[in-house]
Amino acid sequence: MNYLYYPGCSLTASAREYDLATRALMTAVGANLTEIDDWTCCGASAAAPISQLLSLSLSARNLALAEQTAPDGQVLVPCSACYLNLKKAHEALRSDAERRATINEALAAVNLTATGSIRVRHLLDVLAVDIGAARLAPLVTRSLSGLTVAPYYGCQCLRPYPEFDDPERPVSMEPLIEATGALVHVWEMGGRCCGASLVSTQPDAGLGRVCTILKAAKGADLIATVCPMCQMNLDAWQASASRMAGENLAITVVYLPQLLGLAMGLDSDELGLDLNLAILDGFREKIKP
Amino acid sequence: MQPHSATGSPTPDDGSTALDHVRNMVSACIQCGTCTGSCPNALEMDLTPRKMWRLVILERLADVMASRTFILCSACYTCTLRCPRGLPLTTAMETLKGIAFTRREARHRNSRLFYEKFMQTVRHHGRLHEMAFMTGYFTAMKNPLTPLRFAPLGMKLMGKGKVEMGFGKSAATHLDALFDKVAEIERAAAAPLEKESHA
Numbered sequence: 001m002n003y004l005y006y007p008g009c010s011l012t013a014s015a016r017e018y019d020l021a022t023r024a025l026m027t028a029v030g031a032n033l034t035e036i037d038d039w040t041c042c043g044a045s046a047a048a049p050i051s052q053l054l055s056l057s058l059s060a061r062n063l064a065l066a067e068q069t070a071p072d073g074q075v076l077v078p079c080s081a082c083y084l085n086l087k088k089a090h091e092a093l094r095s096d097a098e099r100r101a102t103i104n105e106a107l108a109a110v111n112l113t114a115t116g117s118i119r120v121r122h123l124l125d126v127l128a129v130d131i132g133a134a135r136l137a138p139l140v141t142r143s144l145s146g147l148t149v150a151p152y153y154g155c156q157c158l159r160p161y162p163e164f165d166d167p168e169r170p171v172s173m174e175p176l177i178e179a180t181g182a183l184v185h186v187w188e189m190g191g192r193c194c195g196a197s198l199v200s201t202q203p204d205a206g207l208g209r210v211c212t213i214l215k216a217a218k219g220a221d222l223i224a225t226v227c228p229m230c231q232m233n234l235d236a237w238q239a240s241a242s243r244m245a246g247e248n249l250a251i252t253v254v255y256l257p258q259l260l261g262l263a264m265g266l267d268s269d270e271l272g273l274d275l276n277l278a279i280l281d282g283f284r285e286k287i288k289p
Numbered sequence: 290m291q292p293h294s295a296t297g298s299p300t301p302d303d304g305s306t307a308l309d310h311v312r313n314m315v316s317a318c319i320q321c322g323t324c325t326g327s328c329p330n331a332l333e334m335d336l337t338p339r340k341m342w343r344l345v346i347l348e349r350l351a352d353v354m355a356s357r358t359f360i361l362c363s364a365c366y367t368c369t370l371r372c373p374r375g376l377p378l379t380t381a382m383e384t385l386k387g388i389a390f391t392r393r394e395a396r397h398r399n400s401r402l403f404y405e406k407f408m409q410t411v412r413h414h415g416r417l418h419e420m421a422f423m424t425g426y427f428t429a430m431k432n433p434l435t436p437l438r439f440a441p442l443g444m445k446l447m448g449k450g451k452v453e454m455g456f457g458k459s460a461a462t463h464l465d466a467l468f469d470k471v472a473e474i475e476r477a478a479a480a481p482l483e484k485e486s487h488a
């Protein structure tokens with residue numbers, strides 16, 4: 001299994017542990033990642049309101065670089081916001097000849113062309129579909145039995161493109177969690193918005209989303225995420241959310257590849273666990289080697 | 290200061306042409322309220338999404354621009370998924386944000402600065418350099434108290450060595466040529482439209 005790898009800006013900074021865990025896990029399951037050389041920002045949520053064409057062109061630049069390496073390749077993207085931007089560019093390049101021409105007119109300014117031949121895949125898609133629980137289960141050397149995990153999917157890996165899961169009732173994480181020996185926390189919040197950038201930019205409005213999710217996670221030992229924005233909202237803002245709710249909402253929050261990596265016996269340093277902001281003692285106890 | 294968008298293009302349009310574009314996106318709305326019922330942020334919005342689409346259809350540009358509803362859209366795509374008419378509602382919210390920024394609406398100044406500084410950082414560095422971004426943003430805000438709001442988060446991230454963003458190989462791939470070309474294409478596309486609307 002070969003993938004081109006687009007980490008995106010967050011994974012070089014606030015979500016470094018997501019990058020470490022993704023690389024470590026993919027190596028452990030025998031997949032090969034080639035980072036796109038000279039990749040640049042996808043525009044996040046800031047480019048599109050300013051200019052749709054700019055947003056598409058910034059993402060298409062990365063797809064063009066990926067095509068140079070492997071024209072029939074697949075790009076693996078762990079960040080849901082980056083995934084959606086790259087996916088939109090891919091769709092525009094493939095399905096709309098007029099927009100393909102306009103995007104390439106822009107890319108010509110940086111001596112690149114994109115055809116849209118590269119498939120864009122979210123990390124969860126690759127873990128659930130290409131790797132799968134059947135391949136993971138025999139690799140589990142440290143059972144996580146006794147732990148209950150709340151699968152948190154967020155929005156943009158599910159919507160608007162229903163590529164690998166049900167966008168209303170997502171389930172793709174469940175077999176992976178069960179393969180580790182852990183139980184799945186049953187809740188309705190898996191695909192409910194975490195507030196995205198509102199939590200930082202408009203905390204009065206956004207923090208309520210975090211409270212709702214953390215409250216619904218009560219009963220679980222931890223939450224597993226697949227997006228740096230979701231992770232930050234649920235871990236870095238826990239204290240503020242607890243204050244707002246008037247109750248202690250503290251809970252362990254880890255990235256899904258960290259959880260799977262731990263079950264496979266990977267070293268917690270290798271998975272960047274020290275960089276996480278919300279790891280409770282009980283969880284630390286449980287995963288002691 | 291000259292009005293400009295982050296791509297550097299001039300902004301001749303007052304927003305009414307752009308609002309037409311959004312109006313076309315939502316013109317088939319049957320006012321069923323599914324979007325409002327689905328929106329995780331509806332309670333904080335001064336206008337529910339359903340009411341917002343009504344105002345857009347009625348071309349009430351000033352009322353639309355006075356609302357914070359589109360700023361409070363977190364792009365969760367739930368309304369887009371559920372709208373029985375299949376309307377591109379998240380893109381419509383995004384476009385309204387863009388119109389407010391282009392019109393330099395005083396009400397949405399802070400949000401606009403946030404987006405513009407973000408894009409300037411990407412333009413100059415290729416990747417998001419968080420320090421460069423934050424410094425630029427706070428300077429543009431000219432409000433010395435604003436950084437306080439970000440302080441707790443900043444301290445947490447700094448403690449983990451997570452603040453500086455975008456180190457790595459292409460940390461200095463500036464994208465001026467791409468931004469300029471996009472602006473040029475958009476100017477060329479807008480020119481005939483402008484003539485039409487002033488005819």
Ligand code: SF4
Nearest residue numbers: 318319321322324372
């Ligand atoms: S869900 Fe669609 S049709 Fe119903 S009110 Fe919202 S925009 Fe209109």
Ligand code: SF4
Nearest residue numbers: 328362363365366368
């Ligand atoms: S996309 Fe925006 S308007 Fe639609 S439901 Fe989500 S937050 Fe509300």
